[in-house]
Amino acid sequence: MPITGCMPIMHSCHHIFPSVDTLIFDASLLRNQHEIPSQFVWPDEENPGRSLEAPELSVPVIDLAAFRSQDDSTITPMSQLQGITSLVDEACRKHGFFFVVNHGVDPGLIARAEELMDDFFGMELSEKQRAQRKVGDPCGYASSFTGRFSSKLPWKETLSFRYSSGHGSARSQIKMKKKTVKEYFLNVMGEDFVHFGDVYQEYCEAMSNLSLNIMEILGDNLGVGKDYLREFFQENDSIMRLNYYPPCQQPHLTLGTGPHCDPTSLTILHQSRVSGLQVLVDGKWHGIHPDPNAFVVNIGDTFMALSNGIYKSCMHRAVVNSRTARKSLAFFLCPRMDRKVTPPMELLVRSSDDDDDHCSRRRYPDFAWRDFLEFTQKHYRADTKTLDAFSDWLRQKNMDNHDE
Numbered sequence: 486m487p488i489t490g491c492m493p494i495m496h497s498c499h500h501i502f503p504s505v506d507t508l509i510f511d512a513s514l515l516r517n518q519h520e521i522p523s524q525f526v527w528p529d530e531e532n533p534g535r536s537l538e539a540p541e542l543s544v545p546v547i548d549l550a551a552f553r554s555q556d557d558s559t560i561t562p563m564s565q566l567q568g569i570t571s572l573v574d575e576a577c578r579k580h581g582f583f584f585v586v587n588h589g590v591d592p593g594l595i596a597r598a599e600e601l602m603d604d605f606f607g608m609e610l611s612e613k614q615r616a617q618r619k620v621g622d623p624c625g626y627a628s629s630f631t632g633r634f635s636s637k638l639p640w641k642e643t644l645s646f647r648y649s650s651g652h653g654s655a656r657s658q659i660k661m662k663k664k665t666v667k668e669y670f671l672n673v674m675g676e677d678f679v680h681f682g683d684v685y686q687e688y689c690e691a692m693s694n695l696s697l698n699i700m701e702i703l704g705d706n707l708g709v710g711k712d713y714l715r716e717f718f719q720e721n722d723s724i725m726r727l728n729y730y731p732p733c734q735q736p737h738l739t740l741g742t743g744p745h746c747d748p749t750s751l752t753i754l755h756q757s758r759v760s761g762l763q764v765l766v767d768g769k770w771h772g773i774h775p776d777p778n779a780f781v782v783n784i785g786d787t788f789m790a791l792s793n794g795i796y797k798s799c800m801h802r803a804v805v806n807s808r809t810a811r812k813s814l815a816f817f818l819c820p821r822m823d824r825k826v827t828p829p830m831e832l833l834v835r836s837s838d839d840d841d842d843h844c845s846r847r848r849y850p851d852f853a854w855r856d857f858l859e860f861t862q863k864h865y866r867a868d869t870k871t872l873d874a875f876s877d878w879l880r881q882k883n884m885d886n887h888d889e
């Protein structure tokens with residue numbers, strides 16, 4: 486890759502977006518510059534400044550062994566289960582995230598998924614660009630979204646692909662398991678990447694299963710029953726994202742991922758040994774301790790709408806550092822694309838002790854997940870206000886349609 490002069494290494498390349506002079510971010514070269522390009526500098530109110538090492542937050546830890554042992558001989562006392570579920574309920578009503586441990590996902594599978602990230606992101610830029618993401622499509626390789634945004638560029642490379650759980654209810658014997666992840670790597674990257682497809686297909690299946698188990702707990706807590714949310718997400722069209730954050734020479738000026746709420750429903754995130762995830766709680770950013778044996782689970786916008794605002798979409802961001810690369814595996818659970826997102830009746834019926842601000846009033850309009858996803862890919866850069874912006878956009882569209 487030619488190094489041209491002392492200017493930041495930003496390459497112009499026209500073959501991806503013929504109409505736009507696209508700059509490509511090559512962190513492996515860029516990080517040798519004294520200063521990061523201005524496009525990567527975030528405004529003071531958003532960049533980490535000196536709070537790179539934000540105070541750590543004690544996060545509710547949900548031990549899922551207690552729930553998994555229900556199937557075995559040892560039955561966990563109901564009081565213990567209730568103690569755990571009320572921890573989850575409290576966390577979801579307040580800030581929307583918690584840890585899960587003893588989750589049942591094979592540590593070897595997680596390790597393989599992590600190792601393959603080093604292999605993929607360690608490739609030459611031209612190799613990675615074979616999976617180059619096109620504007621409007623959530624799948625593919627992106628290097629800091631230089632083709633998509635012109636300022637507040639995140640200091641990261643990402644590879645995103647879809648996972649579809651296939652058809653068939655929880656009870657159906659024959660599940661039509663699609664192998665969308667396997668197909669993606671074979672079709673986009675070729676025969677040499679079949680192993681990537683195998684590992685990430687298995688990883689996504691494990692994430693989907695874990696998500697559905699968590700949905701049982703959330704459904705129970707919300708009073709809609711164990712099966713309602715499990716069935717709602719049984720057929721899911723989810724997104725898997727590999728985040729790779731190269732070291733940065735001025736980490737206090739930029740962000741790996743800007744402040745946002747995930748527009749999706751539930752996120753299962755694995756950050757192994759390098760810290761960087763921060764969550765906004767009580768108006769302050771808090772660091773989340775990296776624990777390779779735990780997953781961070783956070784509520785997204787779509788689930789907040791589905792729960793009529795009872796569970797909160799988690800505000801979070803990712804900071805970078807000057808010493809070592811950081812990786813995270815993010816599984817974004819999403820319902821079927823055409824699924825209408827509307828709260829179940831149980832969450833709309835006012836009980837005697839409900840005050841006016843709780844439950845009774847619809848907080849968000851009905852929408853199809855497909856339309857919200859398209860909004861984030863074609864009309865609006867997801868941030869901490871995406872769901873409100875989408876709700877306003879829908880209302881305006883409906884008004885325009887009525888005026889026609």
Ligand SMILES: C=C1C[C@]23C[C@H]1CC[C@H]2[C@]1(C)CCC[C@@](C)(C(=O)O)[C@H]1[C@@H]3C(=O)O
Nearest residue numbers: 639742743745746747748749817861866867
């Ligand atoms: C539906 C999605 C859009 C993003 C990936 C998934 C869920 C998280 C979203 C995102 C990470 C929120 C911050 C901004 C964003 C542009 C990013 O930094 O990657 C978002 C993703 C995206 O639009 O690609």
Ligand SMILES: O=C(O)CCC(=O)C(=O)O
Nearest residue numbers: 728742756762803813815
């Ligand atoms: O890398 C992280 O820790 C967070 C990434 C994230 O929030 C996202 O990809 O939505």
Ligand SMILES: [Fe+2]
Nearest residue numbers: 745746747801
């Ligand atoms: Fe996120």
